[in-house]
Each structure stands twice: as C-alpha cells, then as structure tokens.
Amino acid sequence: MLQVVWFKRDLRLEDHAALCAAAIRDRILPLVIVEPDYWRQPDVSARQWNFWRGCIADLGEAIAAKGGQLCVRVGDAVETLAAIRAVHGPFVLRAHEETGNAWTFERDKAVRRWCKAEGIAFEESRQFGVWRRRRVNRDRWAQGWDRMMAMPAQPAPPLLMWERGESNPLPDAAALGLADDGLQVAPIWGRAEALATLHSFLHERGEHYTSEMSSPVSGEAACSRLSWHLAYGSLSIREAYQAAQARYRELPLSEKAWRQSLRSFIARLHWHCHFIQKLESEPEAEYRPMARLYEGLRPRSADAVKLQAWGEGRTGYPFIDAAMRYLNATGWINFRMRAMLMSFASYDLWLPWQESGRALARKFIDYEPGIHWPQCQMQAGETGINTIRIYSPVKQGYDQDPQGNFIRRWVPELASVPDAYLHEPWKLDAETRAQLYPDYPDRIVDHAAAAKAAKDAIYALRRKPEARAEAKAVVQKHGSRKRTADRKRAGAKADQLKLAF
Ligand SMILES: Cc1cc2nc3c(=O)[nH]c(=O)nc-3n(C[C@H](O)[C@H](O)[C@H](O)COP(=O)(O)OP(=O)(O)OC[C@H]3O[C@@H](n4cnc5c(N)ncnc54)[C@H](O)[C@@H]3O)c2cc1C
Structure with a gap:
C-alpha cells in the first residue's frame, strides 16, 4: 500500500x-x-x-x-x-x-x-530520546536515552520508489501573514550546512567550548551552533551524538580541553531530550507552572511598557539591551544570555513567563517548544524544584564582556561613555548622562530592589507546607535521576562519557 x-x-x-x-x-x-x-x-x-x-x-x-x-x-x-x-x-x-x-x-x-x-x-x-506520555518512566529514562543514541544512524535508503503528487509552491512569509521581524543576519540552512557546522565544531571550533560558551562574544564561534539544525531536523540528534563520541574516542588523553568540551557537549545533547520529555509528559507546561502553587504568583498579563522595553533592548541595562538586540538581529544567542534575559524579564520586571516566553520564542530561529517552555518556567523559578537563579545584569556584563566590546557594538548610543561607566552608566551624574547619551533610557528598575522583592515572594511560597509535597511530585514526574545514573555509570568502562545534567 x-x-x-x-x-x-x-x-x-x-x-x-x-x-x-x-x-x-x-x-x-x-x-x-x-x-x-x-x-x-x-x-x-x-x-x-x-x-x-x-x-x-x-x-x-x-x-x-x-x-x-x-x-x-x-x-x-x-x-x-x-x-x-x-x-x-x-x-x-x-x-x-x-x-x-x-x-x-x-x-x-x-x-x-x-x-x-x-x-x-x-x-x-x-x-529523539523522548517517550510518549504513557510510556515514560523517569527512573529508566537515562538508560533508554543511551540505548536510543547507540542504535546505528541509518543512511538514506538507497532504493526508493516514489509516488508523485500535486504540489503547491512554497509561500513566502508575507503570504502566510508573517511580518518582517528585522532579522539582519541570514542563517544558512540545509543538510550540507548542518554537516559542515557539526564538522567544524568537532574538529576546529569546539576545543574551548566549555570555557567560552557563556560569553556572547566567544560563544558565537565556540558553541556548536547546531540548535536550528536539530530543531528542523536537517541533522538528527543521534548523528550529532555519534559523531561527538567518535571524535572523543580518537582524541589522545593529552587533549584535555577537547575532551572536556566534548563531554559538556554530549551532556547538552542529553539535556535536549531531557527537557523535551518534560513538555511531552506535561503539555500544559507551555502555559501552566509545573508546580501549581505558583499559579497567580505573577500577574496574568504583562505590563506592556516593560515587555516592550525588554523586547526592544531598551531597559537601560547596557548588557541586557546588547544581548536582546543581538538576538533580535541574528535569531540566536547562547544559553547563558537566554537565561539572563529570561531572568531579567521574570524577576526584575516581574513579567509572566508565558508572555515573555512567547516573545522570546518568536525571536529564536531554533524555537523548540519542548526545550523552550520548561526552560522558561525554570528560569522564572516556577518549577518548584530548581534553585532560584537571579542573574545580575551588571555582574554578567563584567564577567562575559569585560572590555565592553559587545555593549559598544550593540548599544551604539553609549559610544561616548567612558569604559569605567559602560556597564553602569547610571553612576554618572544626571547632567553628564544627558550629554553623553541623550537617546538611551534610564534604568527601568533598580536590580537589587527588584531581585529582593522577587526572592521574598518566591521563598514565601516555597516555605508553605504544601510546597514540599508538590516539589516531590514534580521531581517524580520530571526530575533528572542524575545521581542514580552516575552511580551506575561509576563502574562502567573508564573511557565511557559521564553525563552531568
Ligand atoms: C529561556 C531559554 C529558552 C531556550 N529555548 C530554546 C529553544 O527554543 N530551542 C533550543 O534549541 N534551545 C533553547 N534553549 C537552550 C539553549 O540555550 C540552546 O539550545 C543553545 O543556546 C543553542 O545553541 P547551540 O546549538 O550552539 O548550543 P550548544 O551549547 O552547542 O548545545 C548543543 C545542543 O544541545 C541542546 N542544548 C544546549 N543547551 C541546552 C539546555 N540548556 N537545555 C536543553 N537543551 C540544550 C541544544 O539542542 C543545542 O543545540 C533555551 C534556553 C533558555 C534559557
């Protein structure tokens, strides 16, 4: 048939x-x-x-x-x-x-x-290493993932008998009612590009992946840049995994940086499916917190002014704005910056992650709902099980862009601000500020005060008696079994890669 x-x-x-x-x-x-x-x-x-x-x-x-x-x-x-x-x-x-x-x-x-x-x-x-809801067992999930990734990646079938069907021309974005969203850097798609990206990462770019992935400056080249190929399937996750394993095996023990980087990369391929499994197991996670106790923590609708300022990169925090504008222009940004942007929206601006998450999703070419939504609510502190991580936009700026080159590139309004004030221009007096950057906004909130208020509100919920039982249920349903898996692997062959997720 x-x-x-x-x-x-x-x-x-x-x-x-x-x-x-x-x-x-x-x-x-x-x-x-x-x-x-x-x-x-x-x-x-x-x-x-x-x-x-x-x-x-x-x-x-x-x-x-x-x-x-x-x-x-x-x-x-x-x-x-x-x-x-x-x-x-x-x-x-x-x-x-x-x-x-x-x-x-x-x-x-x-x-x-x-x-x-x-x-x-x-x-x-x-x-993927993702099981349909009825069939998932988190206690055995990691073993299932290992088995799935170890199965041979199949080449394209050599002989194919085709049926031809009437075809429509591929519409352009305007025909689908999609507005131009200001992408300035055109990404390259397709199978050949996916394979070339994988190869250049594993053989040329990836050596300092572990140490360079967190900065948006070094991360642009040091990260694998495979996310959109994995999201649209021009490369399978198993192909990426097996190529990384093969490269790892051929590396001499002396290549410590390469070996460490490949271990980190393979751990992230594991996270890919670990996160997608969460949405597969609980599709409501796109709009409801996994810990229901957190429903209503933030307002249901976002403050439109704050949401817009954040989305346009006009919050008055130079490093936040540089990261957002880079994302707006390129359609991609590294993990640390995604987490920082979500943290700023969720804690500093107190926006509901559902709305800021939708705005971010539209900006990501690699939008993968199964990774995106669990990450959004995790970075907003609404899973009930993860450590609350409130990123300081100033500390991140000093850590990841110490020379301020990234800020200067993406926030040109600050061109005349001296280096010493670039990360915190509000420390200049009002008159100097007005002279040096008349077109750049003042800080939209005070980070220290906003972060404290957010922490207080979340910990007040976490202290409630019912929070513990709920967290236990979330761990049971979605939590990684890292410690158990690590213990089992401890006895495995010396050269086998350990997963840390
Ligand atoms: C708020 C937020 C939203 C995100 N939304 C998406 C999304 O829509 N699509 C998407 O592909 N990734 C998403 N991520 C995860 C991560 O930031 C990107 O996968 C990564 O930055 C893509 O760049 P890369 O391919 O160079 O990653 P690398 O660091 O080279 O990682 C290799 C691959 O591992 C997977 N991966 C890496 N980090 C994670 C992670 N933390 N969780 C799950 N899988 C991971 C991705 O498939 C990635 O392509 C999100 C992270 C956050 C904090």
Missing part, C-alpha cells in the same frame, strides 16, 4: 526512521504540509518560517536527486490528507513523533481521529 511520509521537523533523508520503514514496504509519497493556522500562532515568526522554508527546499532537492518529487501542500492537515486519499487511494501515514506546541498537539490529535475514522494506519517513529 502507498506510504505517505509526512515530513515535519525532520527535514532530511538520513537517519529517518519513518522513511526507512516506508522504503521497505511500497511506493512513497513524501509530503510537507504548510499549515497557515500554525503560522498564525503567537509563538512563531517569519524568521522561523524562512529557515524552515529553506530546509524544505533543500529536502526537495535531495528527493529530486533520488528521482522523486517532494509534495508540498498548503492547508489544513486533515483536509490535505483527505484530498490525497481522494486522488491516491488508501495509504499508510508515517511520521516522526513530534513534541510541538499546544497547536501541533491538538492538530496531531485531530489527524489521529481522522485516520481512525477513515481506517488509515498512522505509524509514528521516535526521533
């Missing part, structure tokens, strides 16, 4: 479980559905669509090189599948399991209902 392979965020032919399963059965209709309703959601943006669109075009070329034709349809998923059925007859629908946002979660349920009603088999394969 005809096999319809529905490509979603897995835009490659290699290590593609759904495609491999289809290839040994019958003719394949490779399908991408561009869903205009999805592109109307508040967490998505033109920069994501443009990247995704590039990946789709790249996949189309890869399929054409093998004699097929990618079928691109624009419309509702169920209506599209019904139309395909009307023309091509019954089929088996194959796709990778997806942990998307609330919208894709509901769409997948609708597709499953339609398949059931029409007697169409919908077979989903696992592409």
Whole structure:
C-alpha cells in the first residue's frame, strides 16, 4: 500500500526512521504540509518560517536527486490528507513523533481521529530520546536515552520508489501573514550546512567550548551552533551524538580541553531530550507552572511598557539591551544570555513567563517548544524544584564582556561613555548622562530592589507546607535521576562519557 511520509521537523533523508520503514514496504509519497493556522500562532515568526522554508527546499532537492518529487501542500492537515486519499487511494501515514506546541498537539490529535475514522494506519517513529506520555518512566529514562543514541544512524535508503503528487509552491512569509521581524543576519540552512557546522565544531571550533560558551562574544564561534539544525531536523540528534563520541574516542588523553568540551557537549545533547520529555509528559507546561502553587504568583498579563522595553533592548541595562538586540538581529544567542534575559524579564520586571516566553520564542530561529517552555518556567523559578537563579545584569556584563566590546557594538548610543561607566552608566551624574547619551533610557528598575522583592515572594511560597509535597511530585514526574545514573555509570568502562545534567 502507498506510504505517505509526512515530513515535519525532520527535514532530511538520513537517519529517518519513518522513511526507512516506508522504503521497505511500497511506493512513497513524501509530503510537507504548510499549515497557515500554525503560522498564525503567537509563538512563531517569519524568521522561523524562512529557515524552515529553506530546509524544505533543500529536502526537495535531495528527493529530486533520488528521482522523486517532494509534495508540498498548503492547508489544513486533515483536509490535505483527505484530498490525497481522494486522488491516491488508501495509504499508510508515517511520521516522526513530534513534541510541538499546544497547536501541533491538538492538530496531531485531530489527524489521529481522522485516520481512525477513515481506517488509515498512522505509524509514528521516535526521533529523539523522548517517550510518549504513557510510556515514560523517569527512573529508566537515562538508560533508554543511551540505548536510543547507540542504535546505528541509518543512511538514506538507497532504493526508493516514489509516488508523485500535486504540489503547491512554497509561500513566502508575507503570504502566510508573517511580518518582517528585522532579522539582519541570514542563517544558512540545509543538510550540507548542518554537516559542515557539526564538522567544524568537532574538529576546529569546539576545543574551548566549555570555557567560552557563556560569553556572547566567544560563544558565537565556540558553541556548536547546531540548535536550528536539530530543531528542523536537517541533522538528527543521534548523528550529532555519534559523531561527538567518535571524535572523543580518537582524541589522545593529552587533549584535555577537547575532551572536556566534548563531554559538556554530549551532556547538552542529553539535556535536549531531557527537557523535551518534560513538555511531552506535561503539555500544559507551555502555559501552566509545573508546580501549581505558583499559579497567580505573577500577574496574568504583562505590563506592556516593560515587555516592550525588554523586547526592544531598551531597559537601560547596557548588557541586557546588547544581548536582546543581538538576538533580535541574528535569531540566536547562547544559553547563558537566554537565561539572563529570561531572568531579567521574570524577576526584575516581574513579567509572566508565558508572555515573555512567547516573545522570546518568536525571536529564536531554533524555537523548540519542548526545550523552550520548561526552560522558561525554570528560569522564572516556577518549577518548584530548581534553585532560584537571579542573574545580575551588571555582574554578567563584567564577567562575559569585560572590555565592553559587545555593549559598544550593540548599544551604539553609549559610544561616548567612558569604559569605567559602560556597564553602569547610571553612576554618572544626571547632567553628564544627558550629554553623553541623550537617546538611551534610564534604568527601568533598580536590580537589587527588584531581585529582593522577587526572592521574598518566591521563598514565601516555597516555605508553605504544601510546597514540599508538590516539589516531590514534580521531581517524580520530571526530575533528572542524575545521581542514580552516575552511580551506575561509576563502574562502567573508564573511557565511557559521564553525563552531568
Ligand atoms: C529561556 C531559554 C529558552 C531556550 N529555548 C530554546 C529553544 O527554543 N530551542 C533550543 O534549541 N534551545 C533553547 N534553549 C537552550 C539553549 O540555550 C540552546 O539550545 C543553545 O543556546 C543553542 O545553541 P547551540 O546549538 O550552539 O548550543 P550548544 O551549547 O552547542 O548545545 C548543543 C545542543 O544541545 C541542546 N542544548 C544546549 N543547551 C541546552 C539546555 N540548556 N537545555 C536543553 N537543551 C540544550 C541544544 O539542542 C543545542 O543545540 C533555551 C534556553 C533558555 C534559557
């Protein structure tokens, strides 16, 4: 029977479980559905669509090189599948399991209902180390992840029999109603770019990953920069993991920095799935705190003025504003800066993470809901289990940008401010401030006072008797079992990598 392979965020032919399963059965209709309703959601943006669109075009070329034709349809998923059925007859629908946002979660349920009603088999394969809700057991999760990553990455099936279907042209962002969002640096997409990025990280750029990842200056080159390739699937996480393991094995013991960096990188690949598992296990985590006690801690709607100032990089805190403007211009920023921006929104500005999280999601080309939402609520201190981390914007600035080059590059209004005041320009007297930077705002809040108020409010909740029981339940459902896993691994072979997450 005809096999319809529905490509979603897995835009490659290699290590593609759904495609491999289809290839040994019958003719394949490779399908991408561009869903205009999805592109109307508040967490998505033109920069994501443009990247995704590039990946789709790249996949189309890869399929054409093998004699097929990618079928691109624009419309509702169920209506599209019904139309395909009307023309091509019954089929088996194959796709990778997806942990998307609330919208894709509901769409997948609708597709499953339609398949059931029409007697169409919908077979989903696992592409990450993430288990569907019913099947997850956190106590054995890490072993499952290890097994999944150790399975051989499959090459693209050599022989493919294709079915051709009527295709729509790929729309541009404007046709989907997506406004230009000011991206100034065009990212490069596609399979060849993903492989080149992986190679340059593992062989050239990654040596000082561990020590250089936290600064937005050094992190730009030292981080793997694989997030958008993993998010749209031009590279599978298993391919990244296995390449890193292979590189680690060939490194002599004397290459301490490289070895340390690869261990950190592999730990982060583990985190990738560990976080996605949280949203998979609890889809409500996109809008509700895992610890329900925290509901109502912050106002339901954000203060519009503060949200806008933060999103535009006009808070009066030079390092915060530089980081936000860099993100606005490039669509990417390193982990430490993401955490700092979220911390500032959540503690200093007391904004609900759901709203600041949506604004951040739109800015990230690599938006991955399963990582994003659990990270947002963790950085906002609403999981009930994680240490509260309130980043000082000034300390971060001195630590990560000691010369102030990053601030000077992204906040040009401060060009005339002497180095000694660049991180804290408010220490200049009012008259000098007005002379030196008339167009840059004063501090929107006082960090020390705002951080103290935030801490007091959160610890008042944490001290409540019911907080402990709730935290225990959250750990049971979502917590890492790092200590147990480490203990088990302690006896394993000397050269095996330890995971720390
Ligand atoms: C508030 C907030 C929101 C975030 N939203 C996203 C998102 O939408 N999409 C996304 O891919 N990452 C997100 N991250 C995680 C992390 O910041 C990015 O994965 C990383 O900065 C991407 O750059 P890289 O590929 O060079 O990362 P590297 O440091 O080279 O890491 C390699 C890969 O490991 C994974 N990874 C790294 N750090 C983490 C982490 N802390 N948690 C889970 N997985 C991780 C990513 O897949 C990443 O590509 C978020 C972090 C925070 C604090």
